[in-house]
Amino acid sequence: MAYKSMKRSLGRRRGARKKAPRAPLILIGAAVLILMGIIWFYIGSGFYSALLEHERKRSGLDARQDRFEGEYKPLGNSQSAIFPPKYPIVTRSHNLDADSLAMCDRALWHTLETTAIVLPDGDTFIHTGDIDDLWLRDSAAQVHPLLVPFGDDGGSLVESDSRLARVVSGLIKRTAMYIRHDPYANAFRIDDSYVFSAEQKKIGRHDLISTWNYELDSACYYIRMVYYFYKSLPDHPVLRNPSVREAVEIMIDLWIAEQDHESDQYPTGPLFDCKNCGKPYRYPGLARDGKGTKVKKVGLTWSGFRPSDDECKYGYLVPANMFAVVVLGYVEELAPKLWNNNDLTTKARALRLEIDQGIQEHAIVDHPKYGKVYAYEVNGMGDYLLMDDANVPSLMSIPYIGYNYVSEIYANTRRFILSTDNPTYQKGRNYDTGEIEGYGSPHMSQAIKNNIWPMSLAIQALSSDDVKEKLRLVQKLTSATGGTGWMHESFDVSNPKKFTRSWFCWADSLYAELVMSLTKACPSNKYHVMKWNDPKTLPGGKYAA
Numbered sequence: 001m002a003y004k005s006m007k008r009s010l011g012r013r014r015g016a017r018k019k020a021p022r023a024p025l026i027l028i029g030a031a032v033l034i035l036m037g038i039i040w041f042y043i044g045s046g047f048y049s050a051l052l053e054h055e056r057k058r059s060g061l062d063a064r065q066d067r068f069e070g071e072y073k074p075l076g077n078s079q080s081a082i083f084p085p086k087y088p089i090v091t092r093s094h095n096l097d098a099d100s101l102a103m104c105d106r107a108l109w110h111t112l113e114t115t116a117i118v119l120p121d122g123d124t125f126i127h128t129g130d131i132d133d134l135w136l137r138d139s140a141a142q143v144h145p146l147l148v149p150f151g152d153d154g155g156s157l158v159e160s161d162s163r164l165a166r167v168v169s170g171l172i173k174r175t176a177m178y179i180r181h182d183p184y185a186n187a188f189r190i191d192d193s194y195v196f197s198a199e200q201k202k203i204g205r206h207d208l209i210s211t212w213n214y215e216l217d218s219a220c221y222y223i224r225m226v227y228y229f230y231k232s233l234p235d236h237p238v239l240r241n242p243s244v245r246e247a248v249e250i251m252i253d254l255w256i257a258e259q260d261h262e263s264d265q266y267p268t269g270p271l272f273d274c275k276n277c278g279k280p281y282r283y284p285g286l287a288r289d290g291k292g293t294k295v296k297k298v299g300l301t302w303s304g305f306r307p308s309d310d311e312c313k314y315g316y317l318v319p320a321n322m323f324a325v326v327v328l329g330y331v332e333e334l335a336p337k338l339w340n341n342n343d344l345t346t347k348a349r350a351l352r353l354e355i356d357q358g359i360q361e362h363a364i365v366d367h368p369k370y371g372k373v374y375a376y377e378v379n380g381m382g383d384y385l386l387m388d389d390a391n392v393p394s395l396m397s398i399p400y401i402g403y404n405y406v407s408e409i410y411a412n413t414r415r416f417i418l419s420t421d422n423p424t425y426q427k428g429r430n431y432d433t434g435e436i437e438g439y440g441s442p443h444m445s446q447a448i449k450n451n452i453w454p455m456s457l458a459i460q461a462l463s464s465d466d467v468k469e470k471l472r473l474v475q476k477l478t479s480a481t482g483g484t485g486w487m488h489e490s491f492d493v494s495n496p497k498k499f500t501r502s503w504f505c506w507a508d509s510l511y512a513e514l515v516m517s518l519t520k521a522c523p524s525n526k527y528h529v530m531k532w533n534d535p536k537t538l539p540g541g542k543y544a545a
Contacts, residue, residue, distance in 0.1 A: 124170025
């Protein structure tokens with residue numbers, strides 16, 4: 001409007017020339033000055049915009065993020081990880097019932113007492129429970145409550161117990177070895193004595209590899225475990241073991257290659273010398289002869305499978321990419337302090353910014369009912385999947401994993417997840433729990449059609465600001481064990497006695513972490529380690545038997 005008014009004013013002046021013969025030169029001069037001012041304004045504005053754009057690009061951020069100005073706050077060119085993290089919110093002053101406290105003690109030590117094998121040479125092997133293989137994700141999650149700083153002094157259980165520190169440091173060392181052995185594999189055996197069939201070998205299984213499903217979140221859990229251990233025991237020698245650093249370098253190079261999965265990129269170099277390395281990842285059963293459904297290069301990094309071990313419908317699993325953004329921030333802190341490796345710092349930062357920009361541009365969807373929500377999977381070409389899966393990382397777990405989310409978008413997403421619009425949502429009533437709602441996973445839909453996963457209820461609580469919601473969900477979980485006193489993989493919404501996996505320590509650990517965030521009364525009893533095969537014994541802390 002200002003420009004149109006200016007033109008009208010100049011027109012009136014031009015019409016006055018007959019009455020003022022000297023006016024033309026003055027008016028022309030004024031017009032020239034005004035025109036030059038307008039031109040200079042636009043040039044200057046363009047220059048300033050270009051300067052801003054340059055700064056955004058220099059720091060890895062695109063101007064299109066301005067659509068979230070005032071809400072989304074990118075971490076920028078430097079990363080300072082928040083520790084301890086905001087979630088779970090710790091308010092250890094609540095009185096819980098005796099059943100929940102007793103179950104917390106059992107659940108916390110279940111991994112140590114039934115799945116942990118301390119090996120010679122500083123290694124530890126931890127299997128999942130009723131499957132005697134080590135999943136990179138599960139094993140790290142199983143020991144996570146030992147690393148969370150729940151103590152009054154801000155310390156973790158491993159800080160005051162050298163035996164627990166030995167268990168976790170051994171798992172870090174063992175996991176680093178497995179990643180070097182094959183960075184695309186997600187689960188491993190304790191030794192190579194198992195004889196795989198020809199059909200199993202066709203899907204990447206051999207010697208130590210139990211399953212060869214490439215899952216982005218597997219290495220995220222490893223890096224989180226290393227970082228939390230560093231925060232507890234920064235001078236522990238395992239952190240400076242070359243294999244621990246190399247495993248991080250391997251996975252970052254792999255994530256970079258998988259940003260361009262469609263072009264058949266794969267990581268190369270002396271660290272990639274495994275039997276399945278040196279070629280693009282292909283898994284029989286995935287679409288397009290094992291390559292997976294088509295994706296476009298947009299900054300996100302590809303994953304063949306979800307944390308449920310089910311294949312991805314679209315190759316960019318959003319919660320896993322969010323988790324990668326978080327742990328890459330951890331690497332930015334670890335690399336210079338532990339390994340004096342500025343190149344790794346720079347590489348991690350650049351990758352973090354690229355993935356995060358991809359999330360902002362491609363993983364946020366306008367839902368007609370809930371507004372802007374985070375999609376579960378996308379392909380970078382406009383296709384997306386709206387759902388959530390109980391397995392973590394999930395959309396529900398966004399605050400828990402530490403991602404820097406937009407509050408309104410997450411709130412909308414959470415409302416969507418806990419509604420019938422989420423295809424995995426269930427609501428019902430049964431004798432044990434009364435009315436109950438939650439969500440499950442397609443992974444168990446054939447065994448139990450209307451399934452709720454205990455870990456989804458635990459994550460709902462662990463990511464909540466509402467203490468009443470957390471306490472209510474503890475009660476639901478405690479009463480949903482089907483009389484066994486343990487967490488399970490899934491249960492029937494109408495009958496918790498119908499469940500899958502009677503021995504599933506990942507869910508137990510999440511339950512223990514939840515209860516420990518609410519009360520100091522857990523732990524209270526002693527633990528022992530299932531098998532200690534290391535000739536060197538170590539004294540334990542106050543909870544060691």
